[in-house]
Amino acid sequence: MFRIPGMGLAKGMATTLIRFFERKATVQYPEVRQDISPHHRGRLVLLYDEWGALKCETCFQCAQACPIECIDMGGVDTKNRYHIHWGPPEQYAERREESALRRSGRPVPDRTFIPFDPIDVGPLDRILEEEDYDPGHMLAILEKTQAAYGHLPVAALKHISHATGAWYAEIYGTASYYEHLRFELPAGRRIGLCRCPSCTLLGGGRLREALEAAAGTSLPGTSPEGALSLEAIDCHGDSPTEPFVTLDGEARQGVTPASLAELATSLRAAAARPGRA
Amino acid sequence: MATLLQTPRSWPKVTLGRVTADGELLPFPRAERAGAWAAWRQVVDRESPDTVIRLIGQAGLRGRGGAGFRAADKWWRCQATESSQRYVVANGFEADPGTFTDRLLMERDPHAVIEGVAIAAYAVGATKAIVAVNAGYARAIERLRGAIAQAEEAGLVGIDAMDGGLTLEIEVRPVQGAFLLGEETVLLRALEGKRGMPEQRPPYPAERGLFGKPTLVHNVETLATVPWIVTNGPAAFAAIGTARGREKAGSPGTKLVQLAGAVARPGVAEVPLGTTLGEIVERAGGGLRDGVKLKLAIVGGPLGGLLPADRMDLTLDFESLREAGATLGSGSIVVADESACAVDLGRLLERFASDEACGKTIPCRIGLKRLVEIADRFAAGHHRPQDRELLVDLSNDVIASGLCNHERLAPDPLLSGLRYFAAEYDAHIHEGRCPAGVCHPVTVAPSATAAEKKARVSA
Numbered sequence: 001m002f003r004i005p006g007m008g009l010a011k012g013m014a015t016t017l018i019r020f021f022e023r024k025a026t027v028q029y030p031e032v033r034q035d036i037s038p039h040h041r042g043r044l045v046l047l048y049d050e051w052g053a054l055k056c057e058t059c060f061q062c063a064q065a066c067p068i069e070c071i072d073m074g075g076v077d078t079k080n081r082y083h084i085h086w087g088p089p090e091q092y093a094e095r096r097e098e099s100a101l102r103r104s105g106r107p108v109p110d111r112t113f114i115p116f117d118p119i120d121v122g123p124l125d126r127i128l129e130e131e132d133y134d135p136g137h138m139l140a141i142l143e144k145t146q147a148a149y150g151h152l153p154v155a156a157l158k159h160i161s162h163a164t165g166a167w168y169a170e171i172y173g174t175a176s177y178y179e180h181l182r183f184e185l186p187a188g189r190r191i192g193l194c195r196c197p198s199c200t201l202l203g204g205g206r207l208r209e210a211l212e213a214a215a216g217t218s219l220p221g222t223s224p225e226g227a228l229s230l231e232a233i234d235c236h237g238d239s240p241t242e243p244f245v246t247l248d249g250e251a252r253q254g255v256t257p258a259s260l261a262e263l264a265t266s267l268r269a270a271a272a273r274p275g276r277a
Numbered sequence: 278m279a280t281l282l283q284t285p286r287s288w289p290k291v292t293l294g295r296v297t298a299d300g301e302l303l304p305f306p307r308a309e310r311a312g313a314w315a316a317w318r319q320v321v322d323r324e325s326p327d328t329v330i331r332l333i334g335q336a337g338l339r340g341r342g343g344a345g346f347r348a349a350d351k352w353w354r355c356q357a358t359e360s361s362q363r364y365v366v367a368n369g370f371e372a373d374p375g376t377f378t379d380r381l382l383m384e385r386d387p388h389a390v391i392e393g394v395a396i397a398a399y400a401v402g403a404t405k406a407i408v409a410v411n412a413g414y415a416r417a418i419e420r421l422r423g424a425i426a427q428a429e430e431a432g433l434v435g436i437d438a439m440d441g442g443l444t445l446e447i448e449v450r451p452v453q454g455a456f457l458l459g460e461e462t463v464l465l466r467a468l469e470g471k472r473g474m475p476e477q478r479p480p481y482p483a484e485r486g487l488f489g490k491p492t493l494v495h496n497v498e499t500l501a502t503v504p505w506i507v508t509n510g511p512a513a514f515a516a517i518g519t520a521r522g523r524e525k526a527g528s529p530g531t532k533l534v535q536l537a538g539a540v541a542r543p544g545v546a547e548v549p550l551g552t553t554l555g556e557i558v559e560r561a562g563g564g565l566r567d568g569v570k571l572k573l574a575i576v577g578g579p580l581g582g583l584l585p586a587d588r589m590d591l592t593l594d595f596e597s598l599r600e601a602g603a604t605l606g607s608g609s610i611v612v613a614d615e616s617a618c619a620v621d622l623g624r625l626l627e628r629f630a631s632d633e634a635c636g637k638t639i640p641c642r643i644g645l646k647r648l649v650e651i652a653d654r655f656a657a658g659h660h661r662p663q664d665r666e667l668l669v670d671l672s673n674d675v676i677a678s679g680l681c682n683h684e685r686l687a688p689d690p691l692l693s694g695l696r697y698f699a700a701e702y703d704a705h706i707h708e709g710r711c712p713a714g715v716c717h718p719v720t721v722a723p724s725a726t727a728a729e730k731k732a733r734v735s736a
Contacts, residue, residue, distance in 0.1 A: 136488065138470025139452075173472040177635075178454030180412075195629050196375025197575045197611040197622075198537040205625035219632070234374045234413065237280075237535070240543045 116154040123148040124156055128163050135166040142175055151185050179220055179232070187222050189267045191260075192233035194244035195219070199235055203257075204243035210257035214264035227271030228264060280544030281381065282536070282561050289517050291531045292501045293547045296385035302420060305427040313388035314433055316504035317395050321439050324507075326356065329400040333503065336511035337529045342368060342459070342496035343577075343606045344682055345528070345595035351493060355401040355483035358491040363403035366468065366487060367394050369410040369417070369497040370452055372459030373578035373607040378533035379497050381545050383410065383417035386501065387424035393500030395434050395445055396507060401493050404444050408497070409464055412451035421449045456633035460681045461494040462486075463635070474637040475681035498533055518550035519594050528594035532605065536562040538612040539569050548593060555589035558612060569614035573698070575622070577606030579629045580686040582693030583619055602693035604686055618715035619698035620705050624652035626690035634683065641684035644675040652691055655702065658709045658718025665706070669695070 027034055047055040062071050127144045131137040141164075145156050152175050161168040175181045193199075193208055208219060215223045215230055222229040235244035238251075245255045247263070255263075281296065295311050297303065303311060320329055334349030355363060367390065371379040383390055394406045410418050425447050429435040434445045455473050457463045462476040465487050486492025506514045518529040528550040537543045540562035548557055554574060558564065565571055571586045582603030584591065591601050598605050613622070631645035651668045654660045672688035679685040695702060704710055709718045 136470050139467060140470070170471070174470065177472040177474075178467075180454045194374055195579070195632075196373070197579050197581070197609065197626065198375050200579075200625045200629075201538055201575070201611060201613050201617055201622065205621065205628075232374075236377045236380070236413075237375060237537060237543060240537065 119155045135164045187229035192231040192246035194235035199243040210261040214261035282544040282546040316507035326400045336514040341498040355493045364492040365398045365406040366494045367408040387420045389501040393503040406447045412453035534608040539614040575611040577604035582689045585697040618713035623690040623694035630687035640678040656716040
């Protein structure tokens with residue numbers, strides 16, 4: 001291809017020339033000040049004082065105030081062993097107490113803070129040892145923890161977070177996503193209903209609506225007082241002529257919306273404690 | 278109770294060729310005599326990885342998980358990506374409730390699945406393979422583990438297998454807890470121990486998958502056909518099913534299909550692709566139950582489409598079902614008789630899709646909820662004037678924003694219902710009646726005009 005020598009240079013210089021006569025973009029800052037939105041808070045950085053110490057008091061008020069919980073504080077501990085992240089919002093108050101104690105020299109109780117129940121971490125430590133403290137095995141760790149404790153206590157998740165180095169938020173995200181992992185002890189009675197197209201066709205939809213109304217919750221869920229939980233189960237084609245319904249894992253035949261609602265109501269009523277008028 | 282249906286002799290058997298009638302496994306030496314692991318020996322002794330992938334390409338094998346992606350393309354891509362470690366993941370999660378095609382395959386012929394995994398791993402150069410199985414399938418897990426142990430004992434796979442020639446570790450991993458685990462990127466996140474949400478593609482898992490390494494993800498059924506292709510040659514495989522045309526990709530091979538609903542014999546059958554739906558119901562399912570008339574078929578599981586009786590001449594392949602508004606999906610065909618209501622079914626299936634949305638894409642999380650609400654209004658007779666247009670608009674938005682196939686397929690039960698059962702929707706919306714007598718829509722009198730109201734007030 002034919003090229004004129006120096007053409008590129010000429011083009012470049014032409015651009016320079018055009019820019020030279022344009023309005024300048026530079027703002028002469030101390031003399032001239034631009035309009036800034038009143039919402040502008042500047043760059044979010046941790047400031048240092050004149051002695052080089054961090055000005056951040058780790059009061060966690062920023063993290064607690066953040067409406068979308070995007071502020072999360074972390075670092076390594078003093079022996080450079082664990083990567084620590086302050087996790088759930090309920091922890092922030094705990095940290096604030098420490099911070100207030102450090103600054104004022106007296107304890108400042110925080111009424112919004114409800115401490116979680118402590119657990120015996122012995123079994124959990126053995127599980128973590130088996131799984132090599134590997135965050136890649138998180139599902140196996142959580143499943144084994146649930147098998148050992150019956151559910152996933154907050155203290156266990158915190159301990160897993162510290163031991164594996166995975167963020168608490170990430171562990172919580174995993175644990176809350178999978179339906180078989182639970183944060184509370186299971187309810188006493190369980191009603192299961194299959195949602196496959198075949199069962200739906202045979203009237204599963206109406207059973208579900210009746211059941212949900214009677215139990216006061218939506219299908220994977222536990223009734224408000226905690227006596228009855230509804231589970232989404234799979235019939236695997238075992239029930240070709242009617243919707244597949246189970247009570248505590250046992251299949252039940254001949255269920256109608258009315259009888260299912262009655263069953264749910266009676267199970268909830270059986271667990272109710274007598275009240276005083 | 279996983280029933281295997283008798284199919285006509287003229288229908289070829291690819292994946293279920295070796296299963297016994299009583300469902301018991303053959304002891305390992307007898308299974309080997311019946312042909313298990315022959316393809317693996319042949320591949321390792323005589324073929325290079327490239328020849329294997331070329332073979333799969335010539336056969337035109339497409340993924341059986343639902344999307345129908347060409348298998349060879351994935352294999353080339355995975356092989357071509359530079360990495361110190363590659364994985365093969367076999368997806369045996371079988372998400373669709375009520376389906377048991379994969380379970381039947383894994384229980385009746387675990388050797389074919391494991392052998393397919395091994396050949397795929399050899400072709401792409403993977404040394405680790407994971408078979409992810411639904412944790413509810415205790416028997417399938419036990420049999421797969423047994424098959425792996427037997428193969429390791431025979432020196433076929435494992436560390437320094439095949440006379441020290443190669444290393445391949447295969448592991449069975451039970452997974453559970455979410456419908457979306459059937460989606461490949463979601464399954465990979467679950468195997469990494471993370472929240473199961475789909476990822477943007479590209480990069481495809483074949484380039485960056487499990488723990489950031491190139492990963493070949495296939496449904497167990499796809500992998501189980503691989504040994505057959507190696508043994509019988511790609512031409513024999515391509516001869517089954519629909520041929521590749523000038524514009525059509527073609528769907529060669531067979532598919533495990535599950536028949537349920539108002540058929541005489543519900544169960545699983547292996548069907549050559551390209552067979553018409555009517556023929557499948559008639560010849561594999563033994564026709565309908567006595568005294569009922571076919572009204573519609575839900576094809577492709579809970580996210581599938583509702584196809585009316587006069588579309589039963591559709592052939593079972595990836596493209597023609599997509600064009601008709603259904604999907605091959607898990608291969609489930611649920612047949613409904615006259616007592617079913619298309620509006621109600623669409624509504625309930627949509628509710629399932631909305632319940633199982635993971636929430637990563639907002640049109641899917643909120644859009645599907647709105648679709649359910651619109652469908653609820655149709656069924657209850659409380660529709661608003663713009664509801665129909667809104668439903669179609671919103672469905673298109675949800676489909677367009679799709680990150681994974683869940684939301685691309687989720688509006689199908691409603692869209693296909695509107696397409697084929699418009700008269701039934703009209704009856705619900707305009708006349709306040711349900712022709713099948715399932716829903717109880719309420720007729721709402723058209724609101725009085727301003728002039729009438731004025732007249733009433735003054736009277």
